[in-house]
Amino acid sequence: MKPSIPKGTRDFSPTEVANRTYIMNTIKTAFETFGFQPIETPSFENSSTLMGKYGEEGDRLIFKILNSGDFLVKADEKLLSNKESTKVISQISEKALRYDLTVPFARYVVQHQNEITFPFKRYQIQPVWRADRPQKGRFREFYQCDADVVGSKSLWQEVEFIQLYDTVFSQLGLQGTTIKINNRKILSGIAEVIGAQDKLIDFTVALDKLDKIGREGVIKEMLSKGITEDAIKKVAPLFSFKGSNLEKLDALQQMLAASEEGKSGVEELRFVINAIDQLGLTSASLEVDVTLARGLNYYTGAIFEVAAPKGVKMGSIGGGGRYDDLTGIFGMPDVSGVGISFGLDRIYLVLEELELFKSVNLPKPKVLFLNFDKTTDIAKMKAITVLRNRGVKSEMYPDLAGSNNQQKKQWKYATNREIQYVVSKVENDTYLLKNMENFEQLTCSLNEIIEKVK
RNA sequence: GUGAUUGUAGCUCAGCUGGUUAGAGCGCCGGAUUGUGGUUCCGGAGGUCGCCGGUUCGAAACCGGUCUUUCACCCCA
Numbered sequence: 001m002k003p004s005i006p007k008g009t010r011d012f013s014p015t016e017v018a019n020r021t022y023i024m025n026t027i028k029t030a031f032e033t034f035g036f037q038p039i040e041t042p043s044f045e046n047s048s049t050l051m052g053k054y055g056e057e058g059d060r061l062i063f064k065i066l067n068s069g070d071f072l073v074k075a076d077e078k079l080l081s082n083k084e085s086t087k088v089i090s091q092i093s094e095k096a097l098r099y100d101l102t103v104p105f106a107r108y109v110v111q112h113q114n115e116i117t118f119p120f121k122r123y124q125i126q127p128v129w130r131a132d133r134p135q136k137g138r139f140r141e142f143y144q145c146d147a148d149v150v151g152s153k154s155l156w157q158e159v160e161f162i163q164l165y166d167t168v169f170s171q172l173g174l175q176g177t178t179i180k181i182n183n184r185k186i187l188s189g190i191a192e193v194i195g196a197q198d199k200l201i202d203f204t205v206a207l208d209k210l211d212k213i214g215r216e217g218v219i220k221e222m223l224s225k226g227i228t229e230d231a232i233k234k235v236a237p238l239f240s241f242k243g244s245n246l247e248k249l250d251a252l253q254q255m256l257a258a259s260e261e262g263k264s265g266v267e268e269l270r271f272v273i274n275a276i277d278q279l280g281l282t283s284a285s286l287e288v289d290v291t292l293a294r295g296l297n298y299y300t301g302a303i304f305e306v307a308a309p310k311g312v313k314m315g316s317i318g319g320g321g322r323y324d325d326l327t328g329i330f331g332m333p334d335v336s337g338v339g340i341s342f343g344l345d346r347i348y349l350v351l352e353e354l355e356l357f358k359s360v361n362l363p364k365p366k367v368l369f370l371n372f373d374k375t376t377d378i379a380k381m382k383a384i385t386v387l388r389n390r391g392v393k394s395e396m397y398p399d400l401a402g403s404n405n406q407q408k409k410q411w412k413y414a415t416n417r418e419i420q421y422v423v424s425k426v427e428n429d430t431y432l433l434k435n436m437e438n439f440e441q442l443t444c445s446l447n448e449i450i451e452k453v454k
Numbered sequence: 455g456u457g458a459u460u461g462u463a464g465c466u467c468a469g470c471u472g473g474u475u476a477g478a479g480c481g482c483c484g485g486a487u488u489g490u491g492g493u494u495c496c497g498g499a500g501g502u503c504g505c506c507g508g509u510u511c512g513a514a515a516c517c518g519g520u521c522u523u524u525c526a527c528c529c530c531a
Binding site for chain 1: 484486487489490492504521523525526529530531
Protein backbone atom coordinates (compact mmCIF):
# COMPACT_ATOMS: atom_id res chain seq x y z
CA MET A 1 0.00 0.00 0.00
CA LYS A 2 1.01 3.54 -0.64
CA PRO A 3 1.62 5.59 2.49
CA SER A 4 -0.23 8.88 2.71
CA ILE A 5 -1.51 11.45 5.18
CA PRO A 6 -5.05 12.80 5.51
CA LYS A 7 -6.25 15.65 3.35
CA GLY A 8 -5.18 19.04 4.61
CA THR A 9 -2.42 17.76 6.91
CA ARG A 10 1.32 18.04 6.39
CA ASP A 11 4.64 16.53 7.39
CA PHE A 12 7.36 18.95 8.41
CA SER A 13 10.99 18.46 7.46
CA PRO A 14 13.82 19.37 9.86
CA THR A 15 14.23 22.75 8.13
CA GLU A 16 10.51 23.46 8.33
CA VAL A 17 10.39 22.55 11.99
CA ALA A 18 13.32 24.88 12.64
CA ASN A 19 11.57 27.72 10.81
CA ARG A 20 8.29 27.11 12.60
CA THR A 21 10.05 27.02 15.96
CA TYR A 22 11.65 30.34 15.12
CA ILE A 23 8.25 31.96 14.46
CA MET A 24 6.72 30.34 17.51
CA ASN A 25 9.51 31.48 19.80
CA THR A 26 9.25 35.02 18.47
CA ILE A 27 5.54 35.11 19.23
CA LYS A 28 5.97 33.41 22.56
CA THR A 29 8.65 35.84 23.69
CA ALA A 30 6.48 38.79 22.69
CA PHE A 31 3.50 37.33 24.55
CA GLU A 32 5.53 36.98 27.70
CA THR A 33 7.04 40.44 27.31
CA PHE A 34 3.51 41.79 27.32
CA GLY A 35 2.71 39.90 30.49
CA PHE A 36 0.76 36.88 29.24
CA GLN A 37 0.96 33.45 30.84
CA PRO A 38 0.73 30.17 28.96
CA ILE A 39 -1.98 27.56 29.37
CA GLU A 40 -2.79 24.45 27.38
CA THR A 41 -6.09 22.67 26.90
CA PRO A 42 -6.90 19.19 25.53
CA SER A 43 -6.91 18.64 21.80
CA PHE A 44 -10.48 17.42 22.07
CA GLU A 45 -13.38 18.70 24.12
CA ASN A 46 -16.88 17.52 24.93
CA SER A 47 -19.02 18.22 21.90
CA SER A 48 -21.40 20.24 24.04
CA THR A 49 -18.57 22.68 24.74
CA LEU A 50 -17.95 23.36 21.07
CA MET A 51 -21.18 22.81 19.20
CA GLY A 52 -23.27 25.88 18.53
CA LYS A 53 -20.50 28.32 19.33
CA TYR A 54 -19.38 29.05 15.80
CA GLY A 55 -22.66 29.27 13.94
CA GLU A 56 -24.16 26.71 11.63
CA GLU A 57 -21.16 26.78 9.31
CA GLY A 58 -18.85 26.24 12.26
CA ASP A 59 -20.72 23.15 13.46
CA ARG A 60 -20.25 21.59 10.06
CA LEU A 61 -16.51 22.21 10.19
CA ILE A 62 -15.97 20.64 13.60
CA PHE A 63 -14.31 17.22 13.51
CA LYS A 64 -16.45 14.85 15.54
CA ILE A 65 -14.94 11.88 17.32
CA LEU A 66 -16.85 8.62 17.16
CA ASN A 67 -17.73 7.08 20.52
CA SER A 68 -15.66 4.09 21.51
CA GLY A 69 -17.04 0.57 21.44
CA ASP A 70 -20.44 -0.20 20.00
CA PHE A 71 -21.20 3.37 19.11
CA LEU A 72 -24.33 2.46 17.16
CA VAL A 73 -26.08 0.99 20.20
CA LYS A 74 -27.31 4.37 21.36
CA ALA A 75 -28.34 5.50 17.89
CA ASP A 76 -31.99 5.89 17.09
CA GLU A 77 -32.93 3.38 14.40
CA LYS A 78 -35.37 5.63 12.68
CA LEU A 79 -32.90 8.47 12.43
CA LEU A 80 -30.33 6.00 11.15
CA SER A 81 -32.50 4.50 8.45
CA ASN A 82 -33.59 7.97 7.38
CA LYS A 83 -29.93 8.94 7.19
CA GLU A 84 -30.41 12.03 9.31
CA SER A 85 -26.73 12.55 9.90
CA THR A 86 -26.90 15.76 11.92
CA LYS A 87 -29.32 14.24 14.39
CA VAL A 88 -27.51 10.94 14.67
CA ILE A 89 -24.21 12.71 15.35
CA SER A 90 -25.07 13.63 18.92
CA GLN A 91 -25.98 10.00 19.62
CA ILE A 92 -22.79 8.45 18.29
CA SER A 93 -20.28 11.20 19.08
CA GLU A 94 -19.75 12.96 22.39
CA LYS A 95 -16.32 14.45 21.75
CA ALA A 96 -14.84 16.70 19.10
CA LEU A 97 -11.45 18.14 18.12
CA ARG A 98 -11.00 21.74 19.17
CA TYR A 99 -11.94 24.23 16.49
CA ASP A 100 -10.20 27.28 17.92
CA LEU A 101 -8.52 28.31 21.17
CA THR A 102 -11.01 30.95 22.28
CA VAL A 103 -13.95 28.76 23.25
CA PRO A 104 -11.79 26.24 25.14
CA PHE A 105 -10.24 29.23 26.90
CA ALA A 106 -13.67 30.51 27.92
CA ARG A 107 -14.44 27.04 29.25
CA TYR A 108 -11.13 27.06 31.12
CA VAL A 109 -11.84 30.43 32.72
CA VAL A 110 -15.24 29.35 33.97
CA GLN A 111 -13.96 26.03 35.22
CA HIS A 112 -10.97 27.50 37.03
CA GLN A 113 -12.43 30.84 38.06
CA ASN A 114 -11.52 30.29 41.70
CA GLU A 115 -7.84 29.79 40.91
CA ILE A 116 -7.55 32.72 38.54
CA THR A 117 -6.54 36.25 39.42
CA PHE A 118 -8.35 38.72 37.20
CA PRO A 119 -7.67 40.36 34.88
CA PHE A 120 -6.31 37.09 33.54
CA LYS A 121 -3.88 37.36 30.63
CA ARG A 122 -3.23 34.03 28.99
CA TYR A 123 -1.54 32.88 25.83
CA GLN A 124 -1.92 29.55 24.11
CA ILE A 125 -0.04 28.07 21.14
CA GLN A 126 -1.62 24.83 19.99
CA PRO A 127 -3.01 23.18 16.88
CA VAL A 128 -6.68 23.38 15.96
CA TRP A 129 -8.67 21.33 13.44
CA ARG A 130 -11.31 22.26 10.91
CA ALA A 131 -13.00 19.99 8.39
CA ASP A 132 -12.62 22.66 5.74
CA ARG A 133 -11.64 22.16 2.15
CA PRO A 134 -7.92 22.86 1.92
CA GLN A 135 -6.59 25.57 -0.36
CA LYS A 136 -3.84 28.16 -0.29
CA GLY A 137 -2.96 28.92 3.33
CA ARG A 138 -5.86 26.82 4.55
CA PHE A 139 -5.33 23.48 6.26
CA ARG A 140 -7.37 21.04 8.26
CA GLU A 141 -4.75 21.04 10.99
CA PHE A 142 -3.01 24.29 11.80
CA TYR A 143 -1.60 26.27 14.70
CA GLN A 144 -3.14 29.25 16.33
CA CYS A 145 -1.19 31.49 18.68
CA ASP A 146 -3.72 33.27 20.89
CA ALA A 147 -3.40 35.95 23.53
CA ASP A 148 -6.51 37.01 25.45
CA VAL A 149 -7.38 39.06 28.49
CA VAL A 150 -10.51 38.39 30.50
CA GLY A 151 -11.87 40.49 33.28
CA SER A 152 -11.01 43.96 32.04
CA LYS A 153 -13.11 46.35 30.03
CA SER A 154 -10.27 48.80 29.60
CA LEU A 155 -9.62 49.94 26.05
CA TRP A 156 -5.91 49.91 26.85
CA GLN A 157 -6.10 46.20 26.15
CA GLU A 158 -7.09 46.92 22.57
CA VAL A 159 -4.20 49.37 22.33
CA GLU A 160 -1.77 46.79 23.69
CA PHE A 161 -2.92 44.11 21.29
CA ILE A 162 -2.19 46.39 18.36
CA GLN A 163 1.26 46.99 19.80
CA LEU A 164 1.66 43.25 20.24
CA TYR A 165 0.87 42.61 16.59
CA ASP A 166 3.32 45.31 15.58
CA THR A 167 6.03 43.94 17.86
CA VAL A 168 5.79 40.40 16.52
CA PHE A 169 5.71 41.34 12.85
CA SER A 170 8.57 43.79 13.31
CA GLN A 171 10.69 41.15 14.97
CA LEU A 172 9.96 38.71 12.18
CA GLY A 173 11.17 41.31 9.70
CA LEU A 174 7.74 41.48 8.11
CA GLN A 175 7.30 45.05 6.94
CA GLY A 176 4.06 46.62 5.81
CA THR A 177 1.34 44.56 7.46
CA THR A 178 -2.00 46.28 7.88
CA ILE A 179 -3.90 45.94 11.12
CA LYS A 180 -7.51 46.58 10.23
CA ILE A 181 -9.78 47.65 13.03
CA ASN A 182 -13.53 48.06 13.29
CA ASN A 183 -16.09 48.05 16.04
CA ARG A 184 -19.20 45.97 16.30
CA LYS A 185 -21.07 48.93 17.78
CA ILE A 186 -20.38 50.94 14.64
CA LEU A 187 -21.83 48.15 12.54
CA SER A 188 -24.87 48.01 14.79
CA GLY A 189 -25.15 51.78 14.47
CA ILE A 190 -25.10 51.53 10.71
CA ALA A 191 -27.80 48.90 10.87
CA GLU A 192 -29.82 51.18 13.08
CA VAL A 193 -29.42 54.08 10.68
CA ILE A 194 -30.38 52.06 7.64
CA GLY A 195 -33.24 50.71 9.67
CA ALA A 196 -32.59 47.02 9.32
CA GLN A 197 -30.59 44.97 11.77
CA ASP A 198 -31.04 41.85 9.68
CA LYS A 199 -29.60 43.53 6.56
CA LEU A 200 -26.29 44.30 8.23
CA ILE A 201 -24.46 41.33 6.76
CA ASP A 202 -25.80 42.02 3.26
CA PHE A 203 -24.78 45.60 3.73
CA THR A 204 -21.19 44.96 4.75
CA VAL A 205 -20.71 42.25 2.15
CA ALA A 206 -21.86 44.64 -0.55
CA LEU A 207 -19.80 47.51 0.80
CA ASP A 208 -16.74 45.29 0.86
CA LYS A 209 -16.95 44.95 -2.92
CA LEU A 210 -16.52 48.68 -3.48
CA ASP A 211 -13.04 48.21 -4.94
CA LYS A 212 -14.19 45.55 -7.34
CA ILE A 213 -17.58 46.68 -8.63
CA GLY A 214 -17.53 50.41 -7.86
CA ARG A 215 -20.04 52.71 -6.24
CA GLU A 216 -22.86 52.04 -8.69
CA GLY A 217 -22.38 48.31 -8.42
CA VAL A 218 -22.51 48.42 -4.65
CA ILE A 219 -25.69 50.50 -4.61
CA LYS A 220 -27.28 48.17 -7.10
CA GLU A 221 -26.47 45.16 -4.96
CA MET A 222 -27.78 46.85 -1.82
CA LEU A 223 -31.05 47.75 -3.51
CA SER A 224 -31.42 44.18 -4.70
CA LYS A 225 -30.99 43.02 -1.10
CA GLY A 226 -33.90 45.18 -0.03
CA ILE A 227 -32.02 48.09 1.47
CA THR A 228 -33.97 51.26 0.74
CA GLU A 229 -32.67 54.17 -1.30
CA ASP A 230 -33.31 56.40 1.66
CA ALA A 231 -31.13 54.31 3.90
CA ILE A 232 -28.33 54.20 1.36
CA LYS A 233 -28.35 57.99 1.18
CA LYS A 234 -27.85 58.24 4.92
CA VAL A 235 -24.66 56.23 4.79
CA ALA A 236 -23.46 57.53 1.44
CA PRO A 237 -20.18 58.85 2.89
CA LEU A 238 -19.11 55.21 3.26
CA PHE A 239 -18.87 54.94 -0.51
CA SER A 240 -16.08 57.46 -0.68
CA PHE A 241 -14.51 56.35 2.54
CA LYS A 242 -10.97 57.47 2.00
CA GLY A 243 -8.55 59.54 4.00
CA SER A 244 -6.94 59.25 7.39
CA ASN A 245 -8.38 57.26 10.25
CA LEU A 246 -9.43 60.45 12.00
CA GLU A 247 -11.22 61.71 8.91
CA LYS A 248 -13.05 58.43 8.70
CA LEU A 249 -14.01 58.67 12.35
CA ASP A 250 -15.35 62.18 11.86
CA ALA A 251 -17.46 61.02 8.94
CA LEU A 252 -18.77 58.11 10.99
CA GLN A 253 -19.57 60.33 13.92
CA GLN A 254 -21.76 62.54 11.75
CA MET A 255 -23.38 59.64 10.03
CA LEU A 256 -24.19 57.82 13.25
CA ALA A 257 -25.35 60.86 15.20
CA ALA A 258 -28.77 59.30 15.61
CA SER A 259 -27.45 56.08 17.11
CA GLU A 260 -26.22 55.98 20.70
CA GLU A 261 -24.55 52.64 20.16
CA GLY A 262 -22.94 53.81 16.95
CA LYS A 263 -21.56 56.90 18.65
CA SER A 264 -20.14 54.86 21.47
CA GLY A 265 -18.42 52.63 18.89
CA VAL A 266 -16.84 55.68 17.29
CA GLU A 267 -15.71 56.90 20.71
CA GLU A 268 -14.01 53.62 21.45
CA LEU A 269 -12.31 53.54 18.10
CA ARG A 270 -11.18 57.12 18.53
CA PHE A 271 -9.58 56.32 21.85
CA VAL A 272 -7.61 53.44 20.39
CA ILE A 273 -6.56 55.36 17.27
CA ASN A 274 -5.44 58.35 19.33
CA ALA A 275 -3.42 56.20 21.68
CA ILE A 276 -1.67 54.39 18.84
CA ASP A 277 -1.00 57.69 17.07
CA GLN A 278 0.86 58.89 20.13
CA LEU A 279 2.61 55.63 20.92
CA GLY A 280 3.62 54.90 17.32
CA LEU A 281 4.05 51.62 15.44
CA THR A 282 7.25 50.17 14.01
CA SER A 283 6.33 48.15 10.94
CA ALA A 284 2.56 47.85 10.79
CA SER A 285 -0.08 50.40 9.94
CA LEU A 286 -3.44 50.71 11.61
CA GLU A 287 -6.43 51.24 9.39
CA VAL A 288 -10.09 51.78 10.19
CA ASP A 289 -12.11 49.45 7.99
CA VAL A 290 -15.88 49.52 8.36
CA THR A 291 -16.30 46.51 6.06
CA LEU A 292 -14.55 44.32 8.59
CA ALA A 293 -17.32 42.08 9.87
CA ARG A 294 -15.55 38.89 10.86
CA GLY A 295 -16.60 36.88 13.87
CA LEU A 296 -19.82 38.82 14.04
CA ASN A 297 -21.22 35.91 15.99
CA TYR A 298 -19.60 36.84 19.26
CA TYR A 299 -17.56 40.01 18.98
CA THR A 300 -19.23 42.94 20.73
CA GLY A 301 -16.63 45.71 20.56
CA ALA A 302 -13.36 45.99 18.67
CA ILE A 303 -12.75 43.70 15.69
CA PHE A 304 -9.22 43.10 14.37
CA GLU A 305 -7.83 41.53 11.28
CA VAL A 306 -4.28 41.56 9.98
CA ALA A 307 -3.56 41.63 6.27
CA ALA A 308 -0.22 40.45 4.88
CA PRO A 309 1.94 43.08 3.13
CA LYS A 310 0.55 44.19 -0.20
CA GLY A 311 1.62 41.98 -3.06
CA VAL A 312 1.43 38.78 -1.02
CA LYS A 313 -1.62 36.79 -1.93
CA MET A 314 -2.77 35.46 1.39
CA GLY A 315 -5.86 35.64 3.56
CA SER A 316 -5.65 37.23 6.96
CA ILE A 317 -2.64 36.23 9.04
CA GLY A 318 -4.26 37.24 12.31
CA GLY A 319 -7.55 38.27 13.81
CA GLY A 320 -9.34 39.00 17.02
CA GLY A 321 -11.67 41.26 18.92
CA ARG A 322 -13.61 41.93 22.08
CA TYR A 323 -16.37 39.68 23.30
CA ASP A 324 -18.25 40.97 26.28
CA ASP A 325 -19.92 37.80 27.33
CA LEU A 326 -18.12 34.76 26.00
CA THR A 327 -18.03 33.02 29.37
CA GLY A 328 -21.76 33.67 29.75
CA ILE A 329 -22.58 30.57 27.73
CA PHE A 330 -20.73 28.54 30.36
CA GLY A 331 -22.59 30.20 33.21
CA MET A 332 -20.26 33.05 34.13
CA PRO A 333 -21.83 36.33 33.02
CA ASP A 334 -20.42 39.83 32.82
CA VAL A 335 -16.81 38.98 32.22
CA SER A 336 -15.42 40.95 29.31
CA GLY A 337 -12.70 39.44 27.17
CA VAL A 338 -10.57 40.63 24.32
CA GLY A 339 -7.97 38.77 22.36
CA ILE A 340 -6.03 38.22 19.18
CA SER A 341 -4.71 35.29 17.24
CA PHE A 342 -1.68 34.76 15.03
CA GLY A 343 -2.01 32.27 12.17
CA LEU A 344 1.35 30.51 12.38
CA ASP A 345 1.00 28.54 9.17
CA ARG A 346 0.01 31.54 7.10
CA ILE A 347 2.76 33.68 8.59
CA TYR A 348 5.13 30.88 7.58
CA LEU A 349 3.96 31.02 3.97
CA VAL A 350 4.28 34.81 3.89
CA LEU A 351 7.80 34.78 5.34
CA GLU A 352 8.76 32.05 2.90
CA GLU A 353 7.42 33.97 -0.09
CA LEU A 354 9.26 37.11 0.97
CA GLU A 355 12.40 35.08 1.74
CA LEU A 356 12.54 36.36 5.28
CA PHE A 357 13.78 33.23 7.00
CA LYS A 358 17.21 33.76 8.38
CA SER A 359 19.46 30.80 7.76
CA VAL A 360 18.41 28.49 10.53
CA ASN A 361 20.89 26.20 12.18
CA LEU A 362 19.73 22.65 11.86
CA PRO A 363 20.83 20.38 14.65
CA LYS A 364 23.78 18.46 13.26
CA PRO A 365 27.09 17.16 14.52
CA LYS A 366 30.11 19.41 14.48
CA VAL A 367 32.48 16.47 14.25
CA LEU A 368 32.01 13.18 12.43
CA PHE A 369 34.28 10.21 13.13
CA LEU A 370 34.60 8.03 10.06
CA ASN A 371 34.36 4.31 10.58
CA PHE A 372 37.07 2.65 8.47
CA ASP A 373 38.86 0.66 11.11
CA LYS A 374 37.17 -1.67 13.56
CA THR A 375 40.13 -1.77 15.95
CA THR A 376 39.80 1.90 16.90
CA ASP A 377 36.03 1.84 17.63
CA ILE A 378 36.44 2.12 21.37
CA ALA A 379 39.01 4.89 21.05
CA LYS A 380 36.62 6.86 18.85
CA MET A 381 33.65 6.35 21.13
CA LYS A 382 35.74 7.44 24.10
CA ALA A 383 36.79 10.57 22.28
CA ILE A 384 33.18 11.24 21.28
CA THR A 385 32.07 10.85 24.89
CA VAL A 386 34.60 13.46 25.95
CA LEU A 387 33.51 15.81 23.16
CA ARG A 388 29.84 15.42 24.03
CA ASN A 389 30.54 16.10 27.69
CA ARG A 390 32.25 19.29 26.58
CA GLY A 391 29.19 20.26 24.58
CA VAL A 392 30.56 19.41 21.16
CA LYS A 393 27.98 17.68 18.98
CA SER A 394 29.70 14.64 17.57
CA GLU A 395 29.02 11.18 16.27
CA MET A 396 30.65 8.15 14.71
CA TYR A 397 29.42 6.83 11.39
CA PRO A 398 27.65 3.69 12.59
CA ASP A 399 28.52 1.22 9.85
CA LEU A 400 32.03 -0.03 9.16
CA ALA A 401 33.22 0.67 5.63
CA GLY A 402 34.08 -2.59 3.95
CA SER A 403 35.07 -1.20 0.60
CA ASN A 404 36.38 1.83 -1.16
CA ASN A 405 32.88 2.81 -2.17
CA GLN A 406 31.57 2.58 1.34
CA GLN A 407 34.36 4.85 2.55
CA LYS A 408 33.33 7.27 -0.10
CA LYS A 409 29.78 7.07 1.14
CA GLN A 410 30.89 8.17 4.58
CA TRP A 411 32.70 11.21 3.17
CA LYS A 412 29.59 11.97 1.20
CA TYR A 413 27.49 11.71 4.34
CA ALA A 414 29.63 14.41 5.93
CA THR A 415 29.28 16.57 2.83
CA ASN A 416 25.53 16.17 2.51
CA ARG A 417 24.88 16.91 6.15
CA GLU A 418 27.30 19.83 5.99
CA ILE A 419 29.36 18.54 8.89
CA GLN A 420 32.32 20.86 9.26
CA TYR A 421 34.91 18.56 10.86
CA VAL A 422 35.77 14.97 10.04
CA VAL A 423 38.12 12.71 11.97
CA SER A 424 39.29 10.03 9.56
CA LYS A 425 41.98 8.33 11.60
CA VAL A 426 42.65 7.68 15.27
CA GLU A 427 46.05 6.46 16.43
CA ASN A 428 47.67 6.55 19.90
CA ASP A 429 45.60 9.50 21.12
CA THR A 430 46.23 11.50 17.97
CA TYR A 431 43.48 12.35 15.55
CA LEU A 432 43.56 13.15 11.85
CA LEU A 433 41.15 16.09 11.67
CA LYS A 434 39.91 17.61 8.44
CA ASN A 435 38.08 20.88 8.03
CA MET A 436 35.61 20.15 5.23
CA GLU A 437 35.15 23.81 4.38
CA ASN A 438 38.74 24.74 3.59
CA PHE A 439 40.13 21.22 3.03
CA GLU A 440 42.79 21.75 5.70
CA GLN A 441 43.91 18.61 7.48
CA LEU A 442 46.11 18.13 10.50
CA THR A 443 47.05 15.61 13.15
CA CYS A 444 46.23 16.77 16.64
CA SER A 445 45.18 15.83 20.17
CA LEU A 446 41.67 15.68 21.54
CA ASN A 447 42.11 18.94 23.44
CA GLU A 448 43.25 20.62 20.25
CA ILE A 449 40.11 19.38 18.53
CA ILE A 450 37.96 20.92 21.25
CA GLU A 451 39.79 24.21 20.90
CA LYS A 452 39.59 24.23 17.14
CA VAL A 453 35.97 23.24 16.88
CA LYS A 454 34.53 25.68 19.43
C1' G B 455 -21.18 22.61 0.85
C1' U B 456 -20.65 24.74 -4.78
C1' G B 457 -17.37 25.08 -9.21
C1' A B 458 -12.83 23.94 -11.58
C1' U B 459 -7.99 21.29 -11.50
C1' U B 460 -4.32 17.32 -10.67
C1' G B 461 -2.75 12.10 -9.95
C1' U B 462 2.87 7.69 -14.37
C1' A B 463 9.39 4.59 -10.25
C1' G B 464 11.57 7.51 -3.45
C1' C B 465 11.62 12.83 -6.02
C1' U B 466 10.87 16.00 -10.72
C1' C B 467 8.60 14.77 -14.98
C1' A B 468 8.37 12.35 -20.64
C1' G B 469 4.93 9.00 -22.85
C1' C B 470 2.37 12.19 -30.11
C1' U B 471 -4.34 11.41 -32.49
C1' G B 472 -5.74 4.39 -27.68
C1' G B 473 -1.64 -0.56 -30.44
C1' U B 474 3.48 -5.37 -28.72
C1' U B 475 8.14 -6.47 -22.69
C1' A B 476 6.01 1.96 -19.75
C1' G B 477 10.90 5.75 -20.22
C1' A B 478 14.56 9.90 -18.61
C1' G B 479 17.08 12.83 -14.94
C1' C B 480 18.05 12.94 -9.81
C1' G B 481 18.24 9.73 -5.60
C1' C B 482 19.17 4.68 -3.80
C1' C B 483 22.15 -0.13 -3.97
C1' G B 484 26.63 -2.65 -6.09
C1' G B 485 31.24 -1.93 -8.66
C1' A B 486 35.55 0.73 -11.37
C1' U B 487 38.60 5.07 -11.27
C1' U B 488 39.95 9.43 -8.34
C1' G B 489 45.14 7.02 -2.48
C1' U B 490 40.23 11.24 1.81
C1' G B 491 34.57 13.89 0.09
C1' G B 492 30.74 17.61 -3.82
C1' U B 493 34.16 14.46 -10.54
C1' U B 494 33.70 10.61 -14.31
C1' C B 495 32.26 5.68 -15.93
C1' C B 496 29.74 0.71 -15.64
C1' G B 497 25.88 -2.25 -13.61
C1' G B 498 21.38 -3.06 -10.55
C1' A B 499 16.93 -2.79 -7.76
C1' G B 500 12.34 -0.22 -7.86
C1' G B 501 5.99 1.15 -11.16
C1' U B 502 -1.20 -3.11 -9.66
C1' C B 503 0.41 3.95 -14.83
C1' G B 504 -4.38 6.87 -7.53
C1' C B 505 -8.59 3.26 -6.87
C1' C B 506 -13.21 0.83 -8.88
C1' G B 507 -16.16 0.03 -13.00
C1' G B 508 -17.30 0.77 -18.31
C1' U B 509 -16.28 1.45 -23.88
C1' U B 510 -12.82 -1.34 -27.25
C1' C B 511 -9.92 -6.85 -30.62
C1' G B 512 -6.67 -3.73 -27.55
C1' A B 513 -6.39 1.78 -22.65
C1' A B 514 -1.47 4.95 -18.75
C1' A B 515 -4.14 7.42 -22.66
C1' C B 516 -11.56 7.65 -23.94
C1' C B 517 -16.21 7.62 -20.47
C1' G B 518 -18.49 7.27 -15.32
C1' G B 519 -17.78 7.02 -10.10
C1' U B 520 -14.51 7.55 -5.95
C1' C B 521 -10.19 9.27 -3.36
C1' U B 522 -6.13 12.72 -3.63
C1' U B 523 -3.59 17.62 -5.22
C1' U B 524 -4.04 22.63 -6.34
C1' C B 525 -7.30 26.88 -6.88
C1' A B 526 -11.78 30.06 -6.60
C1' C B 527 -16.55 30.86 -3.92
C1' C B 528 -18.44 30.50 1.16
C1' C B 529 -16.12 31.06 5.59
C1' C B 530 -11.92 31.73 7.99
C1' A B 531 -5.89 31.65 10.78
